[in-house]
Amino acid sequence: MTDSPPELPSLNRIRVVLVETSHPGNIGAVARAMKNMGLTELVLVAPKVFPHADATARASGADDLLAHARIVDSLDAAIADCALVAGASARSRTISWPLMSPRDCARRMEAEAAAGAKVALVMGREKSGLSNAELERCHVHVNIPANPDYPSLNLAAAVQVLTYELRLAALEAASALPAGEVLERDQPLAAAAELEGLFAHFEQALATLDFYDPDNPRQLMRRLRRLFNRAGLDRMEVNILRGILAAAEKAAGGNGR
C-alpha cells in the first residue's frame, strides 16, 4: 500500500505509567510495545531496577522511549496533570468501580486525549498489580478478558493489548482504519461479460475433453460458477484460466479458440 500513514497526535497525550516494576526486561518490552503502537511517553513509579541492560535489550530499538522515561516517587506525581486515569485491574475486586473493556476504555481515553487532555494508563506490579489505594486514584478500571483459570498476562503483553486498542481507537477516529479486507489488487476485476466468456469456454473445453458428471451434468458448471464468482476473478486470472483451457482443447484436438 502506498497511502501515507495518518498522524495520530492524540497518542502523544496518552502516557503509560508503570508502578514499582520488578523486572527491567519488562520495562524495555513495554517501551517497545508502546513505540510499536505510536505512544511516546513512559513514566516509571519507583522501579526496582532501572536503567538496566535487560531493559535496553528488550526495548530493541525503542531505547529512545527509555531514555526519555520520567522516574517519579509516587503514583500521584505520575498522574497529577492527567484528566483521565485508567488503571489495569483484575476482574474481581472487593472495591466496585467503573470497569471497562479495553476497547471501550481505549475509545474514551483517545477521545479525551484528542480533545486536548492528558491521559494516563496505569499498570501495576508484576505479581500483585495495583493496590486498592492506587486503584482508587483511577477514574476507571480496565480489564483484559482472559482465561479465568490463567488470567494474569505478562506486563508488557498487557500493555501491548491496551496500546493496540488505543491505536485502533485513534485510527478509527481519524477514519483511517483499513477496511475489513484489503485486497491489494494489481489487476482490474473481470467484468461480468468476461466471466461469461470464461464459463462458456469451460463448457466447451469440458465437452471437448469429454469431462462431465454423469449423474448431474448441469451441477458441474453450477459449481464452477459458484467457485469463480466467489473468488472475484481479475482480468489476468481469467486470461490464465482461458489459456489453460485452450491448451487442453488443443491437446484434445479441439480448436483451442
Next chain:
Amino acid sequence: MTDSPPELPSLNRIRVVLVETSHPGNIGAVARAMKNMGLTELVLVAPKVFPHADATARASGADDLLAHARIVDSLDAAIADCALVAGASARSRTISWPLMSPRDCARRMEAEAAAGAKVALVMGREKSGLSNAELERCHVHVNIPANPDYPSLNLAAAVQVLTYELRLAALEAASALPAGEVLERDQPLAAAAELEGLFAHFEQALATLDFYDPDNPRQLMRRLRRLFNRAGLDRMEVNILRGILAAAEKAAGGNGR
C-alpha cells in the same frame, strides 16, 4: 463480577504455528499469551533451540502448553490438516494477497473453528518473518496496524494481540443470539494438504500441456495459488478441478493421474 466464564471450545481448534523461532524465551512467552487467551495447541516448525530453560521461565505457568507442543520439520507438516491458514505479514509485499485486520481475521478464524474446521495462525521468524513461499501457503494474511516508523512487534506481543482478538471473537460468538456468520457450505473445506495436491497437479498438467508464461514461469503458479487460496475451496471443488486436469493430461497423452 461473578458471572461464570463461558466455555470457548472453538479456541481449542485454533493452533499457533511458530516458524523457526530463534529465541526460546519467545516460545515460552507465546505459550503464556496463548494460555492467557484460552488457546491450547502450539506447533513449532524447526525451532532453533527447544526445549530450553528460557522458554520454561517465560512460560511462567503455561509450561503445560510447552510440554504438549508438537515439533515438526516443515510448515506443510504443521498445517496439513487445516482448512484455514492465516499468516502474520508485514503490510507491503511484492505479492498481493488478501490482507485482513486482526479483528476481521479473528472473526473468520473463529467462525471456521466453531464450524468444526482446524485453523492455524502462522507466525514467522523474529528477524525476517515468513518467506514469500511460506506466505503463499496461507489463505489470508493478517497485519497488526502499527507505527510505520517502527512496525515490528515482538513475536509474543504479536501473538498476544492476535489471540486476544480470537478470544473476543469467541466471546462475541458465544453471546450472540443468532450466529454471527452463517457459513452456507454444503461440503467440507479442503485441507491444506489437499490444496497442495491440487497445486502439484496443476504444475504437472501445465508442464504436460506445455503451458507456461514465457516471461515469468513462477508467476503463473503464484497467481493460481493466490486465486484458489482466496476462494477457499471445498473438497468437491478440488476434486472437480483435479478431474479436469486429469482429463486434460489424458488428452495430451500424459498419465492423467
